[in-house]
Amino acid sequence: MTIKKEAPLCPLCGKQENRIDISFERNCLRHCMFCDLFFTYPMPPIDSEFYNQDYYKSWGVAENSSPKHVLYLKERNMQKHLDRIKEFVSSGMILEIGSAWGAFLKVAEEAGYDILGLELSKQACRFARTIVKEDAVLNQSLEETNLSPESVDVIFMSDLLEHIPNPFPFIEKSVSLLKKGGIIYLITPNPSHWSRGVFGKSWVHYKDEHLMFFTGQTFSWISERLNLKIVEQSNHYKFINFKYLDAQLNNFGYNYFGFLLSSLNSLLPDKLKEFLFPIPIGESIVIVQKN
Numbered sequence: 001m002t003i004k005k006e007a008p009l010c011p012l013c014g015k016q017e018n019r020i021d022i023s024f025e026r027n028c029l030r031h032c033m034f035c036d037l038f039f040t041y042p043m044p045p046i047d048s049e050f051y052n053q054d055y056y057k058s059w060g061v062a063e064n065s066s067p068k069h070v071l072y073l074k075e076r077n078m079q080k081h082l083d084r085i086k087e088f089v090s091s092g093m094i095l096e097i098g099s100a101w102g103a104f105l106k107v108a109e110e111a112g113y114d115i116l117g118l119e120l121s122k123q124a125c126r127f128a129r130t131i132v133k134e135d136a137v138l139n140q141s142l143e144e145t146n147l148s149p150e151s152v153d154v155i156f157m158s159d160l161l162e163h164i165p166n167p168f169p170f171i172e173k174s175v176s177l178l179k180k181g182g183i184i185y186l187i188t189p190n191p192s193h194w195s196r197g198v199f200g201k202s203w204v205h206y207k208d209e210h211l212m213f214f215t216g217q218t219f220s221w222i223s224e225r226l227n228l229k230i231v232e233q234s235n236h237y238k239f240i241n242f243k244y245l246d247a248q249l250n251n252f253g254y255n256y257f258g259f260l261l262s263s264l265n266s267l268l269p270d271k272l273k274e275f276l277f278p279i280p281i282g283e284s285i286v287i288v289q290k291n
Contacts, residue, residue, distance in 0.1 A: 011212065012037045012167050013221070022201065029206075029213075036217035038191045043165055044208050051121040073276055074103035076239050078158075081185065081285075082107050085154055088183050088231075088289070092153030095177065097142055098160035102128030105136060113154075118142060142173060152177045157186040159283075162210045168222070175226045178290045184228075185287050187236050189213050195282040205282055219286055232287040237278040 007016050013035040021031040021038060030041050081104065085094075094108050099117030101124050109115050109132050117137045119125050128137045138145070155174050164170045174184060189205035190196075191213040196203045205213070216233050223230050 008041050010035060010037055011039055011043075011165060012218070024201065024206070035221040036215045037167075037212055038215070039212040040210070043211050046163070046165075046209050046211070050209065051124075071101075071103065073239055073241055074101070075107055076276060078104040079107045080239075081156070081158070081187070082111060084285075084287075085156070085183070085185055086111070088287070089153045093151065094154040094156060095147070095152045096156045096158075097174070098157060098163070099128060099137060100124050100158075102131050102137065104156055104158065105132045108156075109133070109136070116147075118145060142170060147177050149176050150179045153179055153182045155182070155184045157184070157188075159187060161186055161188045161214065162205070162212055165211055167212065171222060172226060175228065175290060180290055183231070183287055183289050185285070187283055187285055189282055190235075190284040191215055193235070193280075193282040193284070195280065203282065214286075216284075219288070223288055227291045228288040229291055230286070231289050232285065234285050235280055236283040236285045237280055238283070239276045239278050241276050 007018050008030070009016055010018055010030075010032040013032060015032060015034040017033040018030045018039075019033070020028045022029045027040050027042055027044070029038055031038050091112060093114045093116070096104050096108075096115070096117045099105055099119045100121070102117065105115045105117045105128060115132065115136050117128060117132075118140050119128065119137060120139070120141060122139055125137050125139045155178060161167065161171075178184065189210065192215050196205075219230060219233065222228070
């Protein structure tokens with residue numbers, strides 16, 4: 001007699017109505033039929049130390065410095081997001097959760113916003129404190145902060161939400177910090193994007209630390225429960241250059257493509273290597289506003 005294994009509980013809605021979407025060597029991606037979340041099961045143990053051990057190597061980072069061309073492309077991308085934020089909130093307090101090396105904080109500070117960044121990587125915090133005011137970057141998680149409720153005008157999260165193992169309380173606390181009319185602006189992988197179907201198990205967003213993936217329907221489910229209004233869902237185009245793409249491909253094991261690009265890079269002049277161009281990488285921009 002075969003014993004049927006019960007499905008695990010969805011980490012977002014807590015329901016057991018989910019099924020295997022795709023299987024990997026050590027775990028699988030499950031799809032919740034209730035809130036439409038995709039989540040890895042079993043989830044690998046990812047702690048704060050994970051983000052301190054060469055996590056930013058794929059950027060071309062060495063020790064506590066980052067190449068100038070990487071800083072430029074990061075700031076170019078973040079300026080694009082800030083320009084969109086200005087259409088909703090032109091001044092006030094911006095909290096970035098997962099502030100990395102501080103590119104967004106830098107452009108927001110230069111635009112006159114009050115800023116605060118939360119970041120788990122000590123290495124990233126050290127660098128960010130060299131480009132923005134030192135006390136604006138905390139080596140803390142959201143759960144460890146003591147910010148007052150309704151004290152923040154904007155919360156910015158780039159490539160962050162997919163890392164959170166217990167997303168509902170995390171989002172709920174984020175919403176509690178927002179003033180009425182404030183927005184959460186986030187960028188996260190989209191499992192409904194065409195690139196996932198094309199690349200299958202080799203999809204660029206299948207990484208150990210990417211624990212879950214949110215669809216438009218998932219964000220609708222969240223918004224209904226937390227009194228939020230979805231004001232935008234759109235495809236995200238990230239500006240990159242050939243040098244950065246070369247580092248990414250080689251770091252994440254796309255060795256064949258990495259070899260081809262490295263060979264091409266060796267023939268290109270520096271100006272072309274660092275020329276920025278937009279590419280779709282399977283992410284969405286989602287903007288929600290607190291009612």
